Amino acid sequence: MCPRRAPRNPRTPGGSPITRLPGLLLGAALLTGAGIFFWPSPGEGGAKREIPKAGAIQNKALSSQHLRQVVSEIDTKRLWLSFIQPMLIERVPGSSGNLLVRKLISGHLQTLSAGWSVDVDEFDSVTPRGTLPFGNVIATLDPSAPRRVVLACHLDSKWFPPDRQGRVFIGATDSAVPCALILEVVTSLDIRLRQHKNKGSSVTLQLLFLDGEEAFEEWSETDSLYGARHLAQRMEEEPMPGGGGTQLDAIEPIIMLRFLAVLFALCAAAQCCPTILTKAQWGGRSPTCRTAMATPVTYAIIHHTATGACSTQSACTSQAKSIQNYHIDGNGWCDMGYNFLVGGEGTIYEGRGWTSVGAHAPNYNSNSIGISLIGTFTSANPTSAAQTAAKNLIACGVTKGYIKSAYILKGHRNVTATECPGNTFYNTVKTWPRFQA
Structure with a gap:
């Protein structure tokens, strides 16, 4: 019954x-x-089908x-x-x-x-x-x-x-x-x-x-x-x-x-979120100033760093430090411009994080998360590990309430005059969920 x-x-x-x-x-x-x-x-698969024995399907x-x-x-x-x-x-x-x-x-x-x-x-x-x-x-x-x-x-x-x-x-x-x-x-x-x-x-x-x-x-x-x-x-x-x-x-x-x-x-x-290395974990510098950002934001904006690529955590950590140093010492900014970096090995490196206004997309900084994949992707795509990590990071932001569930995905070139994130990668980004030029 x-x-x-x-x-x-x-x-x-x-x-x-x-x-x-x-x-x-x-x-x-x-x-x-x-x-x-x-x-x-x-x-x-194949032309011939064999019926598995009872219990053969393994969850x-x-x-x-x-x-x-x-x-x-x-x-x-x-x-x-x-x-x-x-x-x-x-x-x-x-x-x-x-x-x-x-x-x-x-x-x-x-x-x-x-x-x-x-x-x-x-x-x-x-x-x-x-x-x-x-x-x-x-x-x-x-x-x-x-x-x-x-x-x-x-x-x-x-x-x-x-x-x-x-x-x-x-x-x-x-x-x-x-x-x-x-x-x-x-x-x-x-x-x-x-x-x-x-x-x-x-x-x-x-x-x-x-x-x-x-x-x-x-x-x-x-x-x-x-x-x-x-x-x-x-x-x-x-x-x-x-x-x-x-x-x-x-x-x-x-x-x-x-x-x-x-x-x-x-x-x-589970939070369905990837592992993110904090600045302390990858050896980054502390910001000299910070502007709080209201969340959830409307936009996720994809960049490439226009530098050499990296395929190990050691090499990507070195790149992250170099990018942060250039943004602070060369550009005179408070911190790295991006909210997050993504290495070719699939590791995510914290930049300004979820709740600080970035310096990566004029007129969009206060309502977006800037995600930059390490490398130059004019004629080649980032690794599949890097692309998956970037998508997972966006999903994580939605899950935790930092990014709106009805967010809009854009490439850097959609918001300002630039070649970023590179022609080949941009064509790939256009196929990702919720992309709008």
């Missing part, structure tokens, strides 16, 4: 969603990791590097405007809002280049409120793959009578946001998922948006989980293409996204 849920306030005020998106972004990052890193290595631990990498790909504006906001309506089974959300989910998945196979499983079921229509949305990346990792949520909202002000229950946390997170994850990973599918992996991703999870009166074996019970029976009866068991047999882990607080707590503990 299903346990009865704890009491809850059905109409908790929502507040300003955009200001709360760093937490959602981190939740989405965890989901992204769950979707990508459960899979076997990319090298398993990989999610490193902080993985989390930081995927966090940079989540588009929080799209998450809110395209997915969460349209779902914040009453979605009781049989209602017009429920049908709208089903159409939103299935319609969006069919627009993605990965080529999802989308099925709307419609059925009627007897409830304490009479016979009602339900509809699960099932999306499978590659229906011919013999094994599936499943991400699941329920798309319906629980029925409550309107309150004295006529407000209805919209079920944001349970469960509009989990469903929206799944949509954002597969959207941000669309190209990767298409590549994974084309490799012919034996393991694919399946999404279940279940209808009728909530009880209409009291939770019981018959008044709850309408969609899940119906789908489980259907999957148990349907064979896999080419044999090898039923649709239900093909399912490996199911990740049910219901209580986001657990995800948020995990990320809050």
